[in-house]
Amino acid sequence: MSTNPPASMTDAWMNLLLALAPLAAGPAGAIAGPLAALVMALIQNWKADAAQNGELTPDEVAAFDAKLAALEASPAWQVRT
Amino acid sequence: MRRQRVPVFAVLAAVVLITACPYIKPGEDPVLVNSERSLAVATDSIDALFKVDYQYGPVIDAKVPGWKGAVNELRLRAPSILEAANAAVKAYRAGLTLYRADPTQITQAQLNALANDLGTKIVAAVEAGQQAAKVAATVPGGVK
Numbered sequence: 088m089s090t091n092p093p094a095s096m097t098d099a100w101m102n103l104l105l106a107l108a109p110l111a112a113g114p115a116g117a118i119a120g121p122l123a124a125l126v127m128a129l130i131q132n133w134k135a136d137a138a139q140n141g142e143l144t145p146d147e148v149a150a151f152d153a154k155l156a157a158l159e160a161s162p163a164w165q166v167r168t
Numbered sequence: 169m170r171r172q173r174v175p176v177f178a179v180l181a182a183v184v185l186i187t188a189c190p191y192i193k194p195g196e197d198p199v200l201v202n203s204e205r206s207l208a209v210a211t212d213s214i215d216a217l218f219k220v221d222y223q224y225g226p227v228i229d230a231k232v233p234g235w236k237g238a239v240n241e242l243r244l245r246a247p248s249i250l251e252a253a254n255a256a257v258k259a260y261r262a263g264l265t266l267y268r269a270d271p272t273q274i275t276q277a278q279l280n281a282l283a284n285d286l287g288t289k290i291v292a293a294v295e296a297g298q299q300a301a302k303v304a305a306t307v308p309g310g311v312k
Contacts (some may be wrong), residue, residue, distance in 0.1 A: 125219060133214040139205045141193045142261075149182035151208065155254060158215055159247045165239045 197264055199283050200257070201270030203290045207253050214246050217300035224267060227257045246296050253293035256286040 096109055143151065192201045221228070221239045228235050263282045264272045 106297050123221070125216070128214070128219075129216050133209070136205055136208040136212060139201065139208065140191050141196045141201050141250075143204050148258075148261075151204075152254070155211060155250060158211070163215070163218040164243060164247070167221060167225055167236060 200261060200264060200287065203253075203257050203260070203286055204289050206294050207257060208252075209251070210293040211250055212255040212256065213297035214250070214300045215244065217304055218243065220304065227267075232306050235303070235306060238306070242299060242303065246300075249289075249292050249296045253289040256282075260286045 192198050217239060221236075224238070226235060249309050260279075260282045263274055263279050267276075
């Protein structure tokens with residue numbers, strides 16, 4: 088079982104973000120800020136995931152449970168009409 | 169515009185290097201650590217896709233036929249896959265805790281069965297995470 092984000096997965100995200108970057112210069116220029124924030128969030132999340140080198144503590148398990156529940160309830164995870 | 173891309177590329181390339189060398193502390197259970205780590209990566213990948221779509225969906229819809237449907241399909245499937253994987257992690261962790269405390273309380277075969285179930289569900293979660301990346305890669309200019 089792989090323990091790393093596959094390089095292809097990381098590449099895909101990198102390419103997506105790079106593809107969206109030029110939009111910042113066009114009519115959708117307002118996305119530049121949120122896009123930068125998204126990049127930073129991705130980096131922080133992957134760094135945190137990769138830094139895990141031991142079994143999660145009970146507190147960390149509870150934190151992941153809470154995170155997953157919060158994500159599932161978040162607007163971004165709802166079917167977009 | 170290309171000059172503006174360099175810093176982002178450099179930072180993300182650093183992420184690839186950072187994530188390429190994880191290790192597991194001695195005495196820790198590699199099945200459990202790998203599963204927890206893989207589930208976290210898959211969850212974050214899926215979340216990233218959903219957030220991109222949430223923020224830029226209308227822009228991307230105009231450029232990528234089928235984008236919205238692919239993202240929404242994953243929105244319908246991913247929660248149950250991630251929840252099943254998370255539940256399997258918990259079941260394996262509980263079995264492992266029991267085994268460590270008193271190996272007579274749970275057989276090796278029972279622990280192996282929990283590990284096998286965990287493996288199946290983690291693979292499904294990782295595949296969902298990879299599916300998120302594949303959908304992301306359909307954006308024009310975003311595929312190499």
